[in-house]
Structures are given as C-alpha cells and as structure tokens.
Amino acid sequence: MEASDPSETTPLLPNHKSDPPFHLRPARLSDITQLSSLAASAYLNSGLTLYRSPLAHTYLPDYLHSFYLRLLSKLLNPRTITLVAYTTSIDPPNLFNPDGPGYKGPVSDSEPKTTEHIIGTLAYSIPPSHPTPASSHPFFPRLYHRLYHLFSSYFFTDRSLHPFRAPHFLNTCNPAGKFIGDNNYYIQTLAVSPAWQRRGVGREMMRGLLEAAGGEGREVWLEASPTGERLYEALGFRIEERFWEEFDVGERGGGVMGWRPPRREVAGDR
Secondary structure, three states: OOOOOHHHHOOOOOOOOOOOOOEEEEOOHHHHHHHHHHHHHHHOOOHHHHHHOOOOOOOHHHHHHHHHHHHHHHHHOOOEEEEEEEEEEEEOOOOOOOOOOOOOOOHHHOOOEEEEEEEEEEEEEOOOOOOOOOOOOOHHHHHHHHHHHHHHHHHOOOOOOOOOHHHHHHHHOOHHHHHHOOOOEEEEEEEEOHHHOOOOHHHHHHHHHHHHHHHHOOOEEEEEOHHHHHHHHHOOOEEEEEOOOOOOOOOOOOEEEEEOOOOOOOHHHO
C-alpha cells in the first residue's frame, strides 16, 4: 500500500473470514455505551488497572464512567480512528401481540430485526505529520456529545483511582513522547470481549493497520498488558520498556511495545 491522504485510507478494514463470523466497521457515537462496557470489563482485573484503580470493584459505576468519557473523547477526536468488531443476531418480531415490542403487523408484512453485538474495539492515533481528516460523525450528535463530555468531565470525580499512582503513571509512561515522533501510529485501545478472546478478533482488527503502516514505512507503538504482550509479539511487536521496572503492577510482563515495518531489500543490499 502506498502512502496517501489518511482521509482516504482510514479507517482500515481488512478482509477476513472467521467462524463464527464477525464484521468490522468504523465506530459510531451510538456505540459508546457498548464500547465503554466492553473495554471496562476487558481491563477490569489487569495488573495496570489494579495499580491505577485499586477501588474499581468498590466504585464500579465510577470506573465504568471513566471508560465512557475516555472512549467518547477518542470518538470525538478526528485524529483518532476507532473501529469495532461485531456480530449480528436476528430477532424475530412479535407477531401475536399487537401491543408487544417488535410487532409489525401480519406475517406477510413482517421482517426480522437485526441486532449488532460489539465484541471488540481498536482505537489508534494517526501520525502527527498526517493532515486531520474530516469527522465521520453528524454535526448535531457530535455537538451534543462534546457538550456532554465537557460538563461531565468537569463535574465527575473517579473514586476508583488511586490519588497518587494514577497521575504518576500517566506522567511517567508516555510512549508518545519517548518513541513515536511525528511519523508513526499509536494504538490507544485494543479490547476484545472475554468471550471472544483467542479467536482472532484482535489480530484481524490489527491487520489492516499493520499492512498500511508497512506500506508507508511507519512504526506502530502501544502499551501492552502481560496478556496482550503475547498477541503483539506474534504480530511482530517488540518490548522497548517494561512497566514493572517502574511500577509495582503486581504482574510480570507487558510494557511499551513497538512494531517496525520489514526492511525492504534493494538491489544494492544483495
């Protein structure tokens, strides 16, 4: 893939086949509740969460709302591309009770309803050197969510956070400042529903980005949990900095990882 304007190349949706099937698409603002619940549950018992938010189980609504605000901020940022993996189910309408949910009239006029179930999400920042693409979200829903995010962030206090560990972690663990530079991608979030982990969902969401980064000759950076480290190593990422060397996260493994595109062989190298 040749480098081009990111507004034309992103989001990146690889073709894939899976069993049972799932699909990939850009995230919508209407996905925010499902996205925050999925990401919060995926990270709830990780060492980093227990380090930063030791009271997550005690103040679970606060912990969930903090994910809601963080993911909403990503969705509203045109420089962050958010994808979702989802499955579909068909819910037949209620053909017998005219007052019941889903009733659409006689059998001949009725159609089943298709429901999407989000099972994974990937959010990544485009390189700072890229121009900012236009937002894909409609104006008025975007304005409403911006105002909600502004006021909710101002009045909200996350009681699940440790008062000293959380800011220390954010100020110290900054791969964007240490490694990324102006020309590389940064993965902010990769979360898969526990029921769908180890079934290729994360790998498929990553594949389109890595193919594009390789074609453009750009690096990809992220922060990995110990569990995620194994997945990323299989995709070609390598550890650059360990979390446990700086933080007592209660588990070994994980850290800042980087992916570099394969070196292109030229005639002079042979």
